[in-house]
Amino acid sequence: MKTISAPALADWLHDQERPAPRLLDVREPWEQQICHIAGSRLLPIRSLPAQLGLLDADDPIVCICHHGIRSAHVAMWLARQGFADVYNLSGGVDAWARQVDLKMATY
Numbered sequence: 001m002k003t004i005s006a007p008a009l010a011d012w013l014h015d016q017e018r019p020a021p022r023l024l025d026v027r028e029p030w031e032q033q034i035c036h037i038a039g040s041r042l043l044p045i046r047s048l049p050a051q052l053g054l055l056d057a058d059d060p061i062v063c064i065c066h067h068g069i070r071s072a073h074v075a076m077w078l079a080r081q082g083f084a085d086v087y088n089l090s091g092g093v094d095a096w097a098r099q100v101d102l103k104m105a106t107y
Contacts, residue, residue, distance in 0.1 A: 001075040004087040006095040009062060013039075021060040021087070026074045031066060035093055035105040045070055052081065060085040066107075068092040 004012070012018060023040035025032055032042050043051055045065075055061065061083060063071035068091050075088040089095070097104035 002087045003090045006099040010100045021062045025064045057083045062087045064089045
């Protein structure tokens with residue numbers, strides 16, 4: 001599993017020459033209602049095993065949660081399932097709100 005910082009992810013998302021990663025938000029729906037990174041897909045951690053087929057193992061995937069703990073577990077699990085290009089957003093949406101999108105709500 002690889003990690004990526006919020007500023008590095010922002011750079012990646014704005015880089016037109018690099019394929020955009022799939023942003024996988026593993027938080028609960030109530031958390032995503034408070035704040036989320038644009039373009040992220042909500043797939044709560046508890047529902048992930050049943051919905052694994054919705055993800056392409058060849059796509060770069062960035063796992064996101066509140067502070068990066070749950071998403072780290074998901075990223076490691078995805079790597080064990082054969083996903084080759086998986087990242088954990090270090091610090092989660094909290095880091096994104098504090099380092100990239102200063103207008104984003106925090107909780």
